[in-house]
Amino acid sequence: MERQRSFSVKSTRVLAFIITTISSAIVFFTFFSSSLIKSNSSLYPTPDSNFQIDLSPIAAISAVSDSSVSPQASPILISTHFNSPENTSGSSKISVFEQKIRGESLVKEVRETANLTSIKVIELPSNNGEEKTKKRIEECDVTKGKWVYDSDYPLYTNASCPFIDEGFGCQSNGRLDLNYMNWRWEPQDCDAPRFNATKMLEMIRGKRLVFVGDSINRNQWESMLCLLFQAVKDPKRVYETHNRRITKEKGNYSFRFVDYKCTVEFYVTHFLVREGRARIGKKRRETLRIDAMDRTSSRWKGANILVFNTAHWWSHYKTKSGVNYYQEGDQIHPKLDVSTAFKKALQTWSSWVDKNVDPKKTRVFFRTAAPSHFSGGEWNSGGHCREANMPLNQTFKPSYSSKKSIVEEVLKQMRTPVTLLNVSGLSQYRIDAHPSIYGTKPENRRSKAVQDCSHWCLPGVPDTWNHFLYLHLLHKR
Numbered sequence: 509m510e511r512q513r514s515f516s517v518k519s520t521r522v523l524a525f526i527i528t529t530i531s532s533a534i535v536f537f538t539f540f541s542s543s544l545i546k547s548n549s550s551l552y553p554t555p556d557s558n559f560q561i562d563l564s565p566i567a568a569i570s571a572v573s574d575s576s577v578s579p580q581a582s583p584i585l586i587s588t589h590f591n592s593p594e595n596t597s598g599s600s601k602i603s604v605f606e607q608k609i610r611g612e613s614l615v616k617e618v619r620e621t622a623n624l625t626s627i628k629v630i631e632l633p634s635n636n637g638e639e640k641t642k643k644r645i646e647e648c649d650v651t652k653g654k655w656v657y658d659s660d661y662p663l664y665t666n667a668s669c670p671f672i673d674e675g676f677g678c679q680s681n682g683r684l685d686l687n688y689m690n691w692r693w694e695p696q697d698c699d700a701p702r703f704n705a706t707k708m709l710e711m712i713r714g715k716r717l718v719f720v721g722d723s724i725n726r727n728q729w730e731s732m733l734c735l736l737f738q739a740v741k742d743p744k745r746v747y748e749t750h751n752r753r754i755t756k757e758k759g760n761y762s763f764r765f766v767d768y769k770c771t772v773e774f775y776v777t778h779f780l781v782r783e784g785r786a787r788i789g790k791k792r793r794e795t796l797r798i799d800a801m802d803r804t805s806s807r808w809k810g811a812n813i814l815v816f817n818t819a820h821w822w823s824h825y826k827t828k829s830g831v832n833y834y835q836e837g838d839q840i841h842p843k844l845d846v847s848t849a850f851k852k853a854l855q856t857w858s859s860w861v862d863k864n865v866d867p868k869k870t871r872v873f874f875r876t877a878a879p880s881h882f883s884g885g886e887w888n889s890g891g892h893c894r895e896a897n898m899p900l901n902q903t904f905k906p907s908y909s910s911k912k913s914i915v916e917e918v919l920k921q922m923r924t925p926v927t928l929l930n931v932s933g934l935s936q937y938r939i940d941a942h943p944s945i946y947g948t949k950p951e952n953r954r955s956k957a958v959q960d961c962s963h964w965c966l967p968g969v970p971d972t973w974n975h976f977l978y979l980h981l982l983h984k985r
């Protein structure tokens with residue numbers, strides 16, 4: 509299943525680049541034309557629909573999942589520009605959307621419409637300048653780049669990977685537009701080697717690769733299983749050590765790749781710190797011990813590669829508004845703000861890492877929050893994303909939330925080196941890559957209103973996060 513392109517010969521590269529560019533151009537043109545037809549009517553919301561996000565296929569929505577962390581944070585302004593290639597009859601429209609994210613409210617305004625006068629799809633960079641500006645992968649910030657259409661993608665399919673669970677198996681659940689699988693992230697400053705599953709397996713030979721975090725980390729872990737499985741000749745030589753089938757409910761898994769004597773494991777923990785119960789007055793209530801690690805932490809010890817995350821559960825809603833929820837020792841905070849609690853929990857986590865992880869034996873990664881793209885509501889109030897079938901245009905500027913700066917701040921104070929897997933920006937373009945209604949099989953779909961715009965279809969965006977992990981292990985020590 510590995511289809512790698514040689515980048516060692518310059519002419520090959522130039523040829524590959526031209527082919528990629530031409531096919532991308534065709535694809536862009538086709539998509540923009542078709543999305544324009546479909547969205548003609550929804551481009552212009554009526555004045556009183558300002559707070560209603562109408563999501564046309566090319567509308568930019570950046571409902572940053574964790575905007576609720578700091579409702580008092582200053583407004584973030586995101587400008588997004590869309591160009592649609594001119595249609596054959598001469599005139600089409602550009603819409604300029606502007607979104608302001610203020611606390612939890614998302615406002616979109618149609619600012620301007622104009623006629624296009626020329627077609628500008630993709631520019632070929634001049635070849636002579638290009639070579640000199642490329643950096644070595646070791647010095648390259650791979651988070652800067654763009655999504656390019658690549659017909660060699662996806663790296664696996666629903667048929668070649670048995671580990672995709674229902675929640676992420678969009679194609680098996682009936683999604684018909686499949687172009688979301690074909691986008692490859694291309695760093696702007698360097699040529700990133702392609703993901704090589706055999707090489708990755710060799711790098712983790714005899715080791716434990718462990719993912720710890722919420723369901724978005726399960727998403728990434730399943731992606732890793734799928735990627736690696738493509739290099740395994742005998743499927744029987746990969747199995748779950750306790751014969752567990754992957755489901756949403758169960759919390760820990762360890763897959764053994766026999767030929768490489770390695771395991772790829774996942775432990776669910778929504779907050780990294782310990783969820784529990786405590787007596788408040790006469791009632792026993794759920795609390796979160798922000799000063800103690802999750803109970804499964806003893807099992808993560810001794811892993812050779814640890815990939816942590818926590819993000820989506822740190823919301824006002826999921827933490828009982830911070831009222832009688834956060835606990836330290838015997839004390840329950842009557843009210844605590846979610847960013848303060850998040851910071852304390854991360855400090856608990858960082859002390860655990862500093863105390864329990866030997867940097868000579870273990871590499872630690874922390875993956876940043878992945879964005880959600882709910883429009884017209886939240887995850888529990890009719891928010892949707894089904895309409896999108898294209899990534900957002902690259903001129904869209906990803907926002908950077910306060911929760912991520914808390915992560916960076918805590919990481920800086922640690923003794924143990926922790927690599928940030930900075931996936932937030934590149935994932936923000938991928939409004940098209942969520943399961944939406946295809947997170948469940950048609951027969952299990954209860955209500956049309958519920959869409960999943962938080963998790964990611966597989967194959968899809970988490971493959972890129974794992975590619976980053978691969979690049980770090982391969983090149984950056």
Ligand SMILES: *[C@@H]1O[C@H](CO)[C@@H](O)[C@H](O)[C@H]1NC(C)=O
Pocket residue numbers: 541544545595596597598599600
């Ligand atoms: C092209 O533009 C014309 C006039 O605006 C419009 O009627 C037609 O539907 C457009 N065609 C496409 C393919 O967008």
Ligand SMILES: *[C@@H]1O[C@H](CO)[C@@H](O)[C@H](O)[C@H]1NC(C)=O
Pocket residue numbers: 536589590591628629630901902903
């Ligand atoms: C995105 O929009 C900009 C200008 O608004 C345009 O120059 C560019 O070609 C567009 N990119 C794509 C991929 O369509």
Ligand SMILES: *[C@@H]1O[C@H](CO)[C@@H](O)[C@H](O)[C@H]1NC(C)=O
Pocket residue numbers: 599621622623
């Ligand atoms: C676009 O151009 C057409 C004809 O050239 C004109 O009738 C129309 O009003 C223009 N639309 C906008 C939004 O400027």
Ligand SMILES: *[C@@H]1O[C@H](CO)[C@@H](O)[C@H](O)[C@H]1NC(C)=O
Pocket residue numbers: 666667679680681682683
């Ligand atoms: C993969 O998806 C296709 C299209 O929905 C479906 O027909 C097929 O049964 C799926 N394969 C598996 C193994 O789920």
Ligand SMILES: *[C@@H]1O[C@H](CO)[C@@H](O)[C@H](O)[C@H]1NC(C)=O
Pocket residue numbers: 510511512513704705706707710
């Ligand atoms: C992938 O890595 C393996 C082991 O390092 C190597 O033998 C193989 O040639 C690589 N495959 C490609 C397509 O580069």
Ligand SMILES: *[C@@H]1O[C@H](CO)[C@@H](O)[C@H](O)[C@H]1NC(C)=O
Pocket residue numbers: 651652906908916928930932933934
């Ligand atoms: C992570 O990426 C975002 C945008 O992609 C960037 O603004 C931010 O500075 C990056 N953070 C770090 C620590 O590199």
Ligand SMILES: CC(=O)N[C@H]1CO[C@H](CO)[C@@H](O)[C@@H]1O
Pocket residue numbers: 749750760761762807
């Ligand atoms: C792989 C692994 O650590 N599995 C453990 C998951 O949790 C159960 C108890 O809930 C243990 O028995 C397993 O060993």
